[in-house]
Amino acid sequence: MRLLKFSLFIFLVFLVACEKDKISEKQTDNQSNLSSPSLSDANSQQKPKNPNDWQMFMYDLAYKGISPDKxxxxxxxxxxxxxxxxAVNSSPVVYNNTxxxxxxxxxxxxxxADKWGLKWTFDTGGKVTNAPTVYMGNVYFSSRDLKVYALDATTGTxxxxxxxxxxxxxxxxxFNNKIYVGCYENKIYIFNAMTGKKEGDExxxxxxxxxxFACVKGEFYPIDAHNRASGWxxxxxxSESWPAIANGFAYIGSRDKRIYAFDTKTRRQVWFYETDGWIDSSPAIAGGKLFVGSRDGYVYAFENGNETQITKSSSEGIVTQxxxxxxxxxxxxxxxxLTIVNEGTILPILGKSTGSWYLDPSSSWFKVKLPNDQIGWIEAENFVRTKQNDELTINSSIVKNVTRLNLPNEAETISWSPNGLNMAYFANVTYSNIYWMAQSLWVASGEGKDQRWISDGAFFNPIITWSDNGEWLAFENLNKTERQIWVVKYIGSGLKKVAIGEAPSLSPKGDMIAFLRRDSKTTSVWIKDLDKNTERKIAEFRTKGQESYVAYGYNASLVPPAxxxxxxxxxxxxxxxxxxDRYTRVVILKLTGEVVRELAVRAWKTRNISFSPDKKKIAYMTQEHSEKRADDLLDRQVHISTIDSEERRETFKHCQGLSWSPNGRYLAYVEDLDTMGFKRKVxxxxxxxxxxIQLxxxxxxxxxAVWTDNNAITVLAQATSQKSSEPSKKLAxxxxxKLSISLP
Incomplete structure (x- = not known):
């Protein structure tokens, strides 16, 4: 029976391929083929009743993508x-000016459709990545929550x-009062368009x-559609976009972030527009306009005319939620x-905000001008006044000055001393295998000057820890298969190996080092007394889960104790x-080894643990779903917890790079954004x-983002891969x- 099913599947694939080849042989590159498709009478019924609409993906049932727009x-x-x-991966459709x-x-x-403005939105439980379709007054679409929805096209009900x-x-x-849904792997559902009742499947x-139509891995298209679109x-x-054709021109998006126009007769490119994200969305044409989405999060509407330089408002801000x-x-x-706007929307500010925006943001407001020229008001807790400074868009109400640092060219990971006067960094980084590795350790002044080489080695753990007075620093080195812990003064003297182990962390006074040792069955916590040259084990934790030390390998790094x-x-x-139990834990210990508190999170890894200076709070980052699957809600979350009996927690998704202010009141962290264009927020x-507060x-x-004092934060970013205009000059x-800030 299995052999028979497999043979039938191979036959179907062969049949589809043959039909595609036949169609391909008949295709030509002339305009008449592109603009005058031969459609059956039945298929013509699926064209929009109003030819100026674009009610479904690629305009009609045959997916020709040709609009009568002139x-x-x-x-x-x-x-x-x-x-x-x-990100907008979905392709737009247009019906009744919507x-x-x-x-x-x-x-x-x-x-x-005519001008900027929101009519309604509908929330689902997953990403909406495919084009909707409008039929008999309803809009139908699917979501990554594995559901198909039918809404009233006018009200969104x-x-x-x-x-x-x-x-x-x-x-x-x-078509014909039915909704056809291609589902992974190759199942085709048929639902009644009015009731949603299942009428069958194929x-x-x-x-x-x-x-x-054929359904392969959830992709449900006319069998010749891909073949016809491939030419463009x-x-x-x-390109993952499909072409839309009108008035002798073909429009298609690309992963170079551009939407293009080609003359269909000469196939010559005649126009393009560049966005800040990939354009996998397929354009729609209706009412003399072209509509398309981009992974920068925007839906774009284009009309005839030359792009002109936009005059920026003297005062503007950005929506933060x-x-x-x-x-x-x-x-x-x-x-x-009045309406709803989303994070990243930039709006001109009219006049001054009311009240004290920071001390009581819920009673403070910004008067703004919307893109459709309407005047509105936004609460200050969801909007900040901004200013462009170098490559940063700053909150100008808080950031008073920005100074670009001249960092060492070879620096790849930088750790500032607590007083901000000096930095240590690894250089000569290689990626010869799946692990990060540096080959030299350096120190410099806090501004990156007076660079001094400290040591060469095999450094697989990028974390460097300092004593509170900025005098000493500790790091880890791998000598063949032996993990070694070293200390050195910031001036370069006193370099010595002090222990065998991993993930060293200097005590605030610099007189002790906490570190870890591990084998296939346990992870143990040790303390080295540098004054007495003694060490002791204070705690041991057994490995109970499925992962083992062998799976990590010798090159993987552990997180230093905080x-x-x-x-x-x-x-x-x-x-x-x-x-x-598939939970990771942050365990708080006394130096005697007594467990004071355990914080459990359903994730696989914990990183960047740090106490607030007042010892009342702790922050950490979690990574990876505990079942080893990518999960938006659990990958790179920042957690903040109070440690006292009246526990209070806060969690922020897609975040990293934690740093406490010296006074312990503020925590700075970096958020990864969901769209292209703007990549990160502090x-x-x-x-x-x-x-x-968005900074x-x-x-x-x-x-x-690293606090260097209560009124200054240093922001670090990866440099672009652009080559220097001077061949002899290395780019950082x-x-x-360095941001000078003003906070209460």
């Missing part, structure tokens, strides 16, 4: 663009939803109004709601392989008011800026 003609200019809360499009922020949007068995990797098809292939896809770099409400007046009320400011407590990261979390947004890959691997 207005649109390059060059084009941006008519408007709307910022969603995630643009329907999904976003990775798990919402379907209904936007005004849900009509029905159904669960399917796997991912849907292509748009839905609506495998691999189905005929819809005389057009043969091959005209640009790495998704689903931020804009009000008609500075008053929080359902009656005064000291409390008074030197009386240690916090240890015990990854998920220590336990059989936030400051105020534990006194238990609120977060910096940047298109650079910011890795961490890390860019750095």
């Amino acid at each position: 207005v649109l003609k390059p060059p084009l200019k941006v008519a408007w663009k709307y910022k969603t809360g995630g 643009v329907y499009v999904g976003s990775d922020d798990q919402r379907l949007y209904a936007l005004n 849900k009509k029905w939803e159904v669960q399917v068995d796997g991912w849907v990797n292509s748009p839905l098809v609506a 495998r691999e292939r189905i005929n819809i109004s005389g057009i043969e 896809k091959n005209s640009v770099q790495r 998704d689903k931020t409400i804009v009000y008609k007046e500075p008053k929080r009320s359902s009656d005064t709601r 000291w409390s400011k008074d030197g009386l407590f240690l916090a240890i990261a015990l990854d998920g392989y220590h336990y059989d 936030w400051v979390f105020d534990t006194g008011k238990w609120q977060k 910096v947004t940047s298109k650079m890959s910011i890795e961490k 691997k890390i860019n750095g800026w």
Whole structure:
């Protein structure tokens, strides 16, 4: 039976391939083939009733992608663009002056087609990556939550939803009161369009109004559609977009972040527009406009005309939270709601904000001008006044000055002394295998001057720890298979090996080192007394989970223990392989080995543990789902917990690079953004008011923000891969800026 099924599958694949080849042989590159498709009478019924609409993916059931529009003609200019809360991989459709499009922020949007404006949104439980389709007054679409939805196209009210068995990797098809859904791996569901009731299912292939569709790995398309689109896809770099054709021009997106226009007769490129993200979305053409999404999070609308230089407002700000409400007046009320905007939306500020934005942000407001020229008000807790400074977009209400640092060219990981006067860094980094490795250790002044070589070695652990007075630093070296712990003074003297072990951490006074030793069955915590030259084991934890020491290999690095400011407590990261419940733990110990507290999180790894200087709070980062699957909610989360009996916790997703202010009130951290364009944000979390404040947004890959004193933060970002205009001059691997800030 298995052999028979396999033989049938091979036959179907062969048949599809043959039909594609036949169609390919008949295709030519002339305009008549592209603009005058031969459609069956039944297929013509699936064209939009209003030819100016684009109600489904690629316009009609045959996926020809040809609009009768006679207005649109390059060059084009941006008519408007709307910022969603995630990357826009979905392709838009247009019906009755409304643009329907999904976003990775798990919402379907209904936007005004004529000018910037939101009509409604609908929330799902997963990313909305495929094009919706509008049929009989409803809009139908799928989500990564494994559901298919039907909404009223005018109001966004849900009509029905159904669960399917796997991912849907292509748009839905609506015809003859039925909704066809291609589902992973090769199943085709058929639902009643009005009720959502399942009317049947098929495998691999189905005929819809005389057009043969095939479903392979959840991709459900007419069998010749990919073949016809490939000619235009091959005209640009790495395109996942499909071409839309109108008025003698073909439009297609590319992963070089551009939307292109080609003359269909000459196949010559005549226009392009560059966004800040990949354009995997396929364009739609309706009402003399072209609509397309980008992974920078925007939905773009283009119209005829030349792009002109936009005059920037003298004062502008940026929205810091998704689903931020804009009000008609500075008053929080359902009656005064105007619209909703998302994180990253940049708006001109009119006049001055009211009240004290920081001390009481819920009663402070910004008066703004929306892209459709409406005037509105946004609460200051969701909006900050910004200014561009070098490659950073700063919160100008807090950041008073920005100084670019001249960091050593070879520095790849930098650790500042607690007083900010000196830095230590590894250089000569190689990536000869899957592990990071440096070959030399250096120190320099806090500004990167007076660089001094300290030692060569095999450094697999990038973490360097300092004593509180900035006098000593500790690091780890690998000598063949032996993990060694070394200390040295910042001036370069006193270099010596002090212990065999891993992940060293200097005590605040610099008189002790906490470190780890591990084997296939245990991880033990040790303390080395540098004055007495003695060491003792204070705790041991057995490996109970499935992971083993062998799986890590000799080159993987452990997380150093974190000291409390008074030197009386240690916090240890015990990854998920220590336990059989799929939780990782942060264990707080006294120096006697007594366990004071355990903080358990459902993740596989814990990183960047640090006590606040007042010892009342602890922050750490978690990585990796405990079942070894990527998970948006558990990968790189920042956790903040109070340690006293009245526990209070806060969690921020997609974050890294923790650093406490010297006074212990503020925690700085870096957020990875969900879209292309702006890549990272730096936030400051105020534990006194238990609120977060956006400090910096940047298109650079910011890795961490480090407090050097209560009024200064250093921001570090990976340098771009651009080559220097001077061949003899090496470009720095890390860019750095010192931010002078003003906080209560």
